[in-house]
Amino acid sequence: MPDxxxxxxxxxxxxxxxxxxxxxxxxxxxxxxxxxxPEWAGLIAHxxxxxxxxxxxxxxxxxxxxxxxxxxxxxxGEDKSRRDWPWSPLPVIQPARQWxxxxxxxxERADLLEAVVADLYGAxxxxxxxxxxxxxxxxxPEWLRPxxxxxxxxxxxxxxxxxxxxxxxxxxxxxxxxxxxxxxxAGYALENRVASARSYAGFLNSSNVERLAGFFxxxxxxxxxxxxxDGSRAGILTPGPMNETYFEHAYIARYLGMMxxxxxxxxxxxxxxxxxxxxxxxxxxxxxxxxxxxxxxPLELEGSSxxxxxxxxxxxxxxxxxxxxxxxxxxxxxxxxxxxLPRLSEVLxxxxxxxxxxxxxxxxxxxxxxHVRAHADAMLIGSANSTRLPLEAEPGVVLRGDTSAIGTDxxxxxxxxxxxxxxxxxVSLSTTPCWEDGGLQPKPVRIRVFMARTREGWQLMHGGLxxxxxxxxxxxxxxxxxxxxxxxxxxxxxxxxPEDSMLMQTGESFVRTSPGLLPSRAxxxxxxxxxxxxxxxxxxxxxxxxxxxxDETPLGGTPLMTALEAYLEEHALAISEGVxxxxxxxxxxxxNAANRVRDRFSVDAWASLADLExxxxxxxxxxxxxxxxxxxxxxxxxxxTGFSGLVHExxxxxxxxxxxxxxxxxxxxxxxxxxxxTFGEWQSPxxxxxxxxELGDSxxxxxxxxxxxxxxxxxxxxxxxxxxNPRSIAFHVDEIRDQVSLxxxxxxxxxxxxLSRSVLRVQSDLAVLTPQSLDQAKLVDLAQAIGLLxxxxxxxxxx
Numbered sequence: 001m002p003d004x005x006x007x008x009x010x011x012x013x014x015x016x017x018x019x020x021x022x023x024x025x026x027x028x029x030x031x032x033x034x035x036x037x038p039e040w041a042g043l044i045a046h047x048x049x050x051x052x053x054x055x056x057x058x059x060x061x062x063x064x065x066x067x068x069x070x071x072x073x074x075x076x077g078e079d080k081s082r083r084d085w086p087w088s089p090l091p092v093i094q095p096a097r098q099w100x101x102x103x104x105x106x107x108e109r110a111d112l113l114e115a116v117v118a119d120l121y122g123a124x125x126x127x128x129x130x131x132x133x134x135x136x137x138x139x140x141p142e143w144l145r146p147x148x149x150x151x152x153x154x155x156x157x158x159x160x161x162x163x164x165x166x167x168x169x170x171x172x173x174x175x176x177x178x179x180x181x182x183x184x185x186a187g188y189a190l191e192n193r194v195a196s197a198r199s200y201a202g203f204l205n206s207s208n209v210e211r212l213a214g215f216f217x218x219x220x221x222x223x224x225x226x227x228x229x230d231g232s233r234a235g236i237l238t239p240g241p242m243n244e245t246y247f248e249h250a251y252i253a254r255y256l257g258m259m260x261x262x263x264x265x266x267x268x269x270x271x272x273x274x275x276x277x278x279x280x281x282x283x284x285x286x287x288x289x290x291x292x293x294x295x296x297x298p299l300e301l302e303g304s305s306x307x308x309x310x311x312x313x314x315x316x317x318x319x320x321x322x323x324x325x326x327x328x329x330x331x332x333x334x335x336x337x338x339x340x341l342p343r344l345s346e347v348l349x350x351x352x353x354x355x356x357x358x359x360x361x362x363x364x365x366x367x368x369x370x371h372v373r374a375h376a377d378a379m380l381i382g383s384a385n386s387t388r389l390p391l392e393a394e395p396g397v398v399l400r401g402d403t404s405a406i407g408t409d410x411x412x413x414x415x416x417x418x419x420x421x422x423x424x425x426x427v428s429l430s431t432t433p434c435w436e437d438g439g440l441q442p443k444p445v446r447i448r449v450f451m452a453r454t455r456e457g458w459q460l461m462h463g464g465l466x467x468x469x470x471x472x473x474x475x476x477x478x479x480x481x482x483x484x485x486x487x488x489x490x491x492x493x494x495x496x497x498p499e500d501s502m503l504m505q506t507g508e509s510f511v512r513t514s515p516g517l518l519p520s521r522a523x524x525x526x527x528x529x530x531x532x533x534x535x536x537x538x539x540x541x542x543x544x545x546x547x548x549x550x551d552e553t554p555l556g557g558t559p560l561m562t563a564l565e566a567y568l569e570e571h572a573l574a575i576s577e578g579v580x581x582x583x584x585x586x587x588x589x590x591x592n593a594a595n596r597v598r599d600r601f602s603v604d605a606w607a608s609l610a611d612l613e614x615x616x617x618x619x620x621x622x623x624x625x626x627x628x629x630x631x632x633x634x635x636x637x638x639x640x641t642g643f644s645g646l647v648h649e650x651x652x653x654x655x656x657x658x659x660x661x662x663x664x665x666x667x668x669x670x671x672x673x674x675x676x677x678t679f680g681e682w683q684s685p686x687x688x689x690x691x692x693x694e695l696g697d698s699x700x701x702x703x704x705x706x707x708x709x710x711x712x713x714x715x716x717x718x719x720x721x722x723x724x725n726p727r728s729i730a731f732h733v734d735e736i737r738d739q740v741s742l743x744x745x746x747x748x749x750x751x752x753x754x755l756s757r758s759v760l761r762v763q764s765d766l767a768v769l770t771p772q773s774l775d776q777a778k779l780v781d782l783a784q785a786i787g788l789l790x791x792x793x794x795x796x797x798x799x
Contacts, residue, residue, distance in 0.1 A: 014048050015055075019440040021431055026171045027442060028092055028432040039095045039492045046203050052438070059089040059435065062195035068607045071191050072247055087192060088485040089199050090435045092445060092466040096210060096493040102165075102173055102449075103460035105354035110161055110451055110458050112341065113178060115348050117157045117329050121148055131347055133364055135419050136336045140385050142181070144293060144328040146300045146313055153285075153319035154226050157326040159453045160219065160288070162186070166446040167430035168358075174427075175357040176446060178337070181330030182290045185465040186450045187248035190216075190255065192488040193463065210462030210491040211500040218459055219452035220256045226286045226322045233517065234286035235259040235275065237266075239295070239307045241595045249290050250598035257516075259284075260599040263291070265519045268311035271318030277517045278655055278797045279744040288324040296327055335422040336362050336384035359425040363418035372414060372423045384422040434468050434485065443468040447489055464489040518655040522600065524798040525593040526656050530663025532590035537640050538671045539583045541695050543573055544633035551626045559685035567678060578623030579632060584616045602650050608643040615639060658739040659797075665732035665739075666789060672696065672719055672729050673783035680715050681776050689715045696727040713771040720774055721766070729782070733763050736789070745796065755792040762786060 016036070021027035029040050036044060047055060071085040119126050120143075126132045137143050162183035164176040193212055197204050223234045236258050238249040253260035259275065267274050267281065274281035289296065295305040297312040315321045331337075338360035345353045361368045362384060372379060414421070431442035449464040470483035546564050553561050565575055573580040591613050594601060616636065623632045644664075651657045675695060679688035689710040693702050696719045706714040723730045737759045740746060746756050762785050769778065 014044070015440055016044060019433060019442065021442050022428070024169070025428050025442075025444075026167055026169070026430040028094075028167070028430055028445065037093075037095075039093045042207055043091070043093065043200075043203075046200070056438075058199045058201075061201075062089055062199035063087060065198045066191060066195050069191065069194075069603050070247065070606050070610055071188070073244060085188070085191070086483075086485045087195055088434050088468055088487040089196075090433055090440070091196060091488040091490045092432045092447065093490045093492055096462075096491050099210075099460070099462065099491045102355065103451075105173075106163055106175075106449065106451055106460055107458040108345075108349075108354055109163070109175065109178075109341075110158065110453075112345050112349060112353070113161070113180060113332050114156060114158045116337075116341075116344060117180070117326070117332055120331065121150065121157070121328060126344065126347075131344060132340055133362065135364060136334070136340070136362065136384065137331070139420065140331050140334055140336075141294065142328070142330040142334070142385075144301065144331075147316070147326075147328045150317050151319075152322060152326045153316075154322040156453060157329050159222070159324040161325075161451045162448050163451070164446055164448055165355075166358075166427070168427050171430075173355055175338075175355055177335075178332055179448075180325055180332040181292055182325070183450065184245040184248060184290070185448045186216075186461070187252040187255070188245075188486065189448075189450070189461070189463055189465045189489070191251065192465065192486065196488045196490075207490075208493040208495065208497050210493055210497055212461060212463050214500045215450070215452065215459060215461040216256060217500075218454040218456070220258075222452065222454040223258075223286050223288065223324065225455055228283070228285040230283055230285070232283035232285035233259065233275075234288070235261045235284050237261050237263070237287050237289040237291050237296075239291045241592070241598075243290075245290070246595075247598070253599040258288070259517060259519065260522075261287075261519060262521060263296075263306075263308045265521050266309040266312070268309065268315045268320075271315055271320045273309075273312070273315040273321040275517065276520045278520055278523050278659075279517065282517050285320065286322045286324065289327075293327040293330050334385050335360065335382065335424070338424070339368075339422060358427065361423040363414060363421035363423055365418075368423075369414045369418050372418075373411060375423075375425075376410060378426050379423045380426055381421055381423045384420055432466070432468065432487070434487070443485075445469075445487075449489075462491040516654075518659075520798050522597050522656065523659045524794075525596045526600070526660040527663040527793065527798070529590055529593040529597070530660040530665075531667040532586055532593060533640065533644060534664045534667040535671070536583055536586040536590060537637065537644075538668075538695075539571065539573060539580070539586060540633045540636050540640065541697070542568060542571065543580055543583070544630050544637070545691060545694055546575060547578075547626055547633065548630040550630075558687075560687040560691065563679070563685045563688070564691070576625065577620075578625050578629040579616060579619045579636075581620070583636075584613075584620060587613050587616055597656075600651075600656055602646065605643060605646045605650065608639070608646055612636065612639045612643060655743065658743055662736055662739050662793065665735040666786060668727070669729045669732040669736075670783055670786045672727065672732075673779050673786060676716060676720055677776050677779035677783065680712060680719070680779075682712055692719060698725060698727050701725060716771040716774055720779075721769065721771065729786075730766055733759070733766055733786070737763050743797070753796060755789070755796045758785075758789055758792045762789070 019029070021030055026032075029037060029044075031037055050058065066085050066087055072082040073085055116126065120137060127134050127137060158180060160183060162179040162185060164179070165173050166176050168174045190212060200207075227234060236249060236253045236256075238246060238260055240246065240262050243249070250260055252258075261275060261284075265275050266284070267276060269281065273284050273287065275284045291307055294302045296308040297310065298305040298308050299310045300313045301308070312321075313327070316323060316327060338357045339362040341357060342353055345351060361371055363369050363372055363381070364384075372381060429444040429446055432445040433440040434443040435441075445466055445468050447464045447466045450461040452459055452461075466487040466489050468485045468487060470485070542564075546561070546568060549561060549564075557565075568575055568580075572582040574582070587609075591609060594606065594609055598606065619632050619636075623629050647657075647660065651660070675692055678684070680692050681688075689712065692715050693699055693710055698718055702710060702714065702718055705718065708714065718725055719727060720729045722728045723734055725731055740756055740759050745753055747753060752760065762782070765785070766782065774782075
């Protein structure tokens with residue numbers, strides 16, 4: 001009998017055990033003969049070499065990164081709630097040689113789309129010569145008549161595209177849809193790659209996986225090359241935080257070092273597009289819009305829009321701004337164009353498309369309607385103007401011959417509605433392995449790929465955003481909104497891949513650039529973020545002070561507790577709640593303000609604030625008044641000061657940080673003046689002085705500085721007049737004065753601005769006071785003067 005030490009350890013079964021592709025459907029992992037495709041071999045061997053718990057921990061690292069980074073997708077529908085990014089840890093792998101062929105074919109398609117849209121808003125030869133039905137254009141809401149005859153400042157309508165691609169039954173790539181309006185997903189593809197790097201640490205760098213940074217660097221450089229020679233800048237136009245892909249807008253802005261702008265940030269002056277900043281209006285000549293064109297200008301387009309900029313079309317006509325992509329280019333997303341692009345390629349370029357699109361028929365003619373009637377059991381029929389691609393069922397659709405949705409005979413329906421309908425062939429997309437329930441499962445997949453116009457021509461990202469169908473989901477309708485997942489796309493080369501990043505490249509000369517412009521809206525949100533965070537901290541300290549005394553308070557109460565209860569009620573802090581809902585409300589305001597300047601925060605700072613909000617929500621259901629609540633407030637205080645510490649240590653000391661600091665200092669000085677006016681007077685209840693020192697987080701400092709029991713003089717001196725105490729009014733008034741003096745427009749030709757004069761007046765009035773002369777009335781006046789500084793700040797910078 002062999003020794004136990006010599007006994008062979010049975011090999012673990014491969015993760016491929018039990019993986020069976022769907023019958024008759026191409027699979028990305030396994031070839032038709034069941035063998036592993038070469039580009040997948042390394043990854044499968046790597047995963048097979050890991051123990052099951054090691055694999056799960058590796059996958060969890062990627063998921064945890066995405067959660068910590070705050071990557072989310074906003075649900076469609078009325079609630080607009082957020083949910084975690086549904087990342088699948090197994091990538092979709094493609095060989096570089098095939099990807100290069102795809103890149104060449106899609107560049108050809110991009111040129112075709114450019115030629116078509118240029119004709120539609122120019123000579124209109126395609127409609128005049130009968131190559132495109134006029135109805136396809138005229139009935140489309142994305143056809144913007146005010147832009148007919150307007151040539152883009154850059155000379156091109158299209159600069160950034162995405163294509164929905166899927167591998168059909170023949171094993172070749174098909175284009176399922178074109179995205180030309182405001183293509184989304186590139187930022188999410190980047191975050192997927194970072195998550196992959198966490199899950200496959202070490203392996204990814206040695207696997208010849210093409211990098212993504214070069215694509216973004218080339219696109220950024222191309223945008224910068226389009227700027228006017230007037231010191232103008234490039235920016236990203238977002239609909240705002242409630243948009244379902246806002247996270248991506250902020251992430252891309254931070255990654256590329258571009259300003260993230262909303263419509264209200266912009267104004268048009270004499271044909272020039274200007275951004276409102278704390279330094280005054282500044283020109284911006286390149287705008288990468290993530291906003292649908294119809295909402296871009298309420299004067300000439302959608303009048304109800306609150307997202308756009310009045311007069312923007314005037315700046316476009318005057319060639320004062322290059323729009324990425326041009327307004328009106330969204331018409332190319334219509335399903336109907338898929339029916340005509342193959343023929344248009346022959347008309348305009350004299351050749352067939354290298355990468356075909358899915359078979360599509362416009363139902364506007366008798367011949368096309370006859371084809372639909374003959375093949376309705378294998379088609380999807382929907383609105384010709386719909387851009388929800390590809391193949392997602394929607395109201396008014398006939399799917400696989402089901403005519404019940406239209407309530408009438410199919411022939412009659414097609415005759416009456418055909419001019420507004422398009423038919424598409426139903427296909428089964430290829431499958432790719434997805435990690436589910438501890439094993440691999442084949443899932444239908446489509447990939448969104450991205451193409452950018454650079455100074456060297458069209459460039460395809462070496463990767464993309466893969467979307468996988470959910471279990472039980474119609475394989476022809478792969479959708480995140482229906483429970484599908486997303487995955488990274490690896491393009492694997494046969495040779496080592498050079499390192500690449502957004503950092504300065506070898507041979508580039510170093511120039512220290514300006515820290516950048518601060519839009520007034522961003523300054524406003526940073527100012528109020530500082531105020532809300534400081535206000536929440538004060539609310540936590542007040543609640544803790546009350547709750548820590550509650551269990552020891554006699555049944556009839558004490559004068560101090562009675563006064564404290566009234567003070568809490570005045571500040572909307574309910575004493576019946578362990579964690580007052582007002583604290584959660586204040587933090588939600590802080591999160592909302594931070595969300596609107598997401599591009600200016602580090603991942604750690606954002607994660608800290610989000611963690612605080614989550615913790616408060618959980619505590620609201622479990623914490624009870626008394627010592628339990630006092631202990632909970634201690635936890636929250638440590639978390640909120642952690643956020644403040646991250647901001648203080650990591651945020652660049654420029655205009656944005658100054659506004660945040662001014663907001664924080666103003667709120668703290670205002671709260672301290674109010675507190676001293678209530679509990680820092682001789683007539684205050686017994687214990688009021690000690691309460692002030694406690695709430696001012698200055699107990700140890702008071703003991704060191706004053707070898708006596710707290711009195712009104714010592715408390716007012718320490719918490720109001722001591723310029724070295726970071727909790728005192730004087731300290732924060734000095735801080736406000738210092739930061740205001742460094743902001744643009746603090747003085748003009750030696751004359752102080754109105755804000756500078758107001759701050760100096762408060763500082764001077766405070767400097768001549770003594771503990772004896774700073775009575776309750778002066779404290780009330782001081783609080784009022786500090787509060788009025790907000791009006792001056794808004795008047796000079798934010799309105």
